Amino acid sequence: MSSVLSNYTELQELFLNISRNDNSDTGAKANGFWINMQRYDFFFMLSLLVKLFGHIDTVNIALQRKSLHLEEANKMISTLVTSITFMRNNLESFWGEVTSKCQDMDVDFPKLPRRRKVPKKYDDSINSTVETFTEVCDKYRRLYYKTMDTSISFLESQFKTQSFMFVNQPEQFLLEADYFPRSAAFKLGSNGQRSSCLSFHDTLLHRSDIELLTGPYWLNDTLISFHLNTYKGVIHESKRLLFIGPEVTQCLKVSPFEEINVFLDPLNAKEYKYIFLALNDSDIVETTGGTHWSLLVYCKLEDTFFHFDSSSGFNNHHAKVLADGLSKYFSPIAKSVFIEAPSLQQTNSYDCGVHLLCNVDHIIGVSKQCKSLRDIGLVNRMIVNTKRMEILGLIETLSERVNKNLMYIVCILSDLLYPLYTMHGIVH
Structure with a gap:
């Protein structure tokens, strides 16, 4: 249907030409299509x-x-x-x-x-x-x-439905139990080693995701989303910082201006002072993907978009496309300023995601003291070099919290759900 709409005028002309030049049943049908499209x-x-x-x-x-x-x-x-x-x-x-x-x-x-x-x-x-x-x-x-x-x-x-909610409730209890801050579902592999997965807020980490942190690998959208979600649990400043993950950022980048409010209005985005967007160079609508990460930050007080790219110029086009669309949303009267901010440059082909997350950490740390993001300086390279281990340590900490309480929760669930399973004929 989208192809029909985007080629509407061309299709009208095609059906009109066929109806005029073909006296057969095909011409009659084409005439009917042309009339309908009018x-x-x-x-x-x-x-x-x-x-x-x-x-x-x-x-x-x-x-x-x-x-x-x-x-x-x-x-x-x-x-x-x-x-x-x-x-x-x-x-x-x-x-x-x-x-x-x-x-x-x-x-x-x-x-x-x-x-x-x-x-x-x-x-x-x-x-x-x-x-x-x-x-x-x-x-x-x-x-x-x-x-x-x-x-x-x-x-x-x-x-x-009742069946969906019945099955969902035990899982939801595990994922959102108050014994730990919205992190759960960690389990042991058959060999006794930790495998998938860790659920934190809206992100589900699998073993394959975590393994990307252990070597010279490009961080995927799941890891980027996970780390951005960790800020939500420690930053309590009301309406100051908003973090938008790769999935929503991708939708904002490829959506027409008229649909941007569908994604941002539910987040009350106009009320925040700083908005962080995890940007990649993918042009595919359905998925995130891409080959390079960078960070786009909107500062409400300055009405300015700051683009932090660890491979200078690589994501410039994609950042400007996103900023142009968002500018009409945040500043409909006058176009917002776009600045390629100074950014520490990566020394390899795979640490762009690490630089993105380090830039987020850096901006959060100095934004209170600096009047403008123009003056925040560069990230320390030592922080970049140790960031993967820091994220692994964070995952380990969250996983240990789950491991300490998992058996206790399972025992409680067994006692609570056994009568329900018996009632629905799941067990006898």
Whole structure:
């Protein structure tokens, strides 16, 4: 559908040419397609479904991951429902956007449907239920809300079922137990050594992720997200620092300006003084990936984007694309300033992610004392050289907390859940 929408005018011309030059059934069908594409109803509904399915497809791809656990899936669906609800409350913006595009395309302007006469064989009671619209937008408002409400209702009916919640509750108890700060699910491998995994906030670390810290390997998006999530547990300054992980940053980079608020408004992003974005050079919509990490920081007080790149110039284009889109969101009147900030340069091809995290640490440490991020100086190279071991130590500490309490939790769960499993016929 997105391909149809992005090539709408070209398809109109194609169908019109076929209908004029082909007198067969193919020409008649092409004429029918061309007539439909001239109707505002068709264009409105196509635009709506492309916008809606864009969010649904992103979550659908994420739900196919083999490493996904129920709690993570539940959060994805909740976030999707929140996004659709937010879209539902922004009909006026969508209406204005679609209507303005009609002026540039061969699409009829919206108008009230012709009122049809009710056949005499129907009585007055039925006649009174015939739907009429007094304003041209009333019809499309009803269609818009019905589409959104149906989508939300379907998602909740599929993922908020009694069976889903029954299975999810034990897992959620393990992942969010108050015995340790939202970290859990650490387990032993068959050889007695620690293997996957550690769950912390919205990030699930596997053994393969942790092994990237032990050698000359490029840090993946999971490790970047994990480390950014650790700041949430130790930084309590209200509305000062906001950390946006690779997944959301990627969505912001590839999304049109009109959809940026869907990601940032639920985070109340405009209320924060500093916003940290983990940026990579990938152009793929569905995944993060890429070959190089850098850090983009927005300073609200200076209305300036600072780009910290450990391989100077490598991510400049991607950083400017992201900053241009966000600038319209944070500063709609005047374009925000973009600065390539001085950054310690990496001495190998794989430590860009480490530099990103060290830059975050450095900015957090000195931002209170410095009036501008222009004056923060460079990261100490010794800190970069020891960062991998620091992260491994943090993972070890969190894992030990889990290990001390895991057996106690399992015993409690066994006593609590055995009657429920017996009741549902899971055990006999």
